[in-house]
Amino acid sequence: MCYLITSPGMNTRQTLLAIFDKLLDEFGKRNWWPGDTKLEIIIGAILTQNTSWKNVEKAILNMKKFNILDIKKLYTLDTSTLANIIKPAGFFNIKAQRIKAFIRFIYEEYGGTIKRLQNMDTQKLRELLLSIYGIGYETADSILLYAFNKPVFVVDGYTKRFLKNHNLYDGKFTYTDIQQYFMDNLPDNTYLFNEFHALIVYLCQTYCKKIPLCNSCPLKNKRKA
DNA sequence: CACCAGGCAAGTA
DNA sequence: TACTTGCATGGT
Numbered sequence: 001m002c003y004l005i006t007s008p009g010m011n012t013r014q015t016l017l018a019i020f021d022k023l024l025d026e027f028g029k030r031n032w033w034p035g036d037t038k039l040e041i042i043i044g045a046i047l048t049q050n051t052s053w054k055n056v057e058k059a060i061l062n063m064k065k066f067n068i069l070d071i072k073k074l075y076t077l078d079t080s081t082l083a084n085i086i087k088p089a090g091f092f093n094i095k096a097q098r099i100k101a102f103i104r105f106i107y108e109e110y111g112g113t114i115k116r117l118q119n120m121d122t123q124k125l126r127e128l129l130l131s132i133y134g135i136g137y138e139t140a141d142s143i144l145l146y147a148f149n150k151p152v153f154v155v156d157g158y159t160k161r162f163l164k165n166h167n168l169y170d171g172k173f174t175y176t177d178i179q180q181y182f183m184d185n186l187p188d189n190t191y192l193f194n195e196f197h198a199l200i201v202y203l204c205q206t207y208c209k210k211i212p213l214c215n216s217c218p219l220k221n222k223r224k225a
Numbered sequence: 226c227a228c229c230a231g232g233c234a235a236g237t238a
Numbered sequence: 239t240a241c242t243t244g245c246a247t248g249g250t
Contacts, residue, residue, distance in 0.1 A: 049232040
């Protein structure tokens, strides 16, 4: 277990903000989400499901090469052709169907543009996204936060590992409970949620590869907490 | 060789 | 409600 940089007197909000400041200071802004357009961010969110971002980059590069990063073109494209193009991202048959499902939703219900989604109420948009085949909690929240800049905290496997390794949380480890823990204890701020999630991912990828293990973690103090 | 990666849906108990 | 399984490439 890691020793924290925090002290016993701090409440949860102060602890989380202290950790955030330390991570930001240590690693700098992570510049998430990479992607030129909202559509590219959304497709990236589907492609990265249980998949390393490196493989997703190859798939997206392929899509750009074939010039199909476009709602109308994707709408008419064969699912099998799309699957072939995104092959490096893995699970390509299922992900091709998921991308097509999202594109159909936009094309058939929203006139082929995602503009109308931007001004929608956040909870309403979240429910809409969750109703689309292939979009679960994490993908929906990633889209809300990183494509539409809504203040929604994204939870993933790294987030759970982070909480366990640092012994920050003793509630239920369900998606909803963990998300509520962060959102109840942090100011409602898109920039903070954006950067915090990206920093947790970077921290885990760099130092905390397993549970329980956190070698040379920057959050570790010299002395025992 | 095994195991993991910025999950989800469908099936089972 | 709470597991389990299939999906699949590419890197370590």
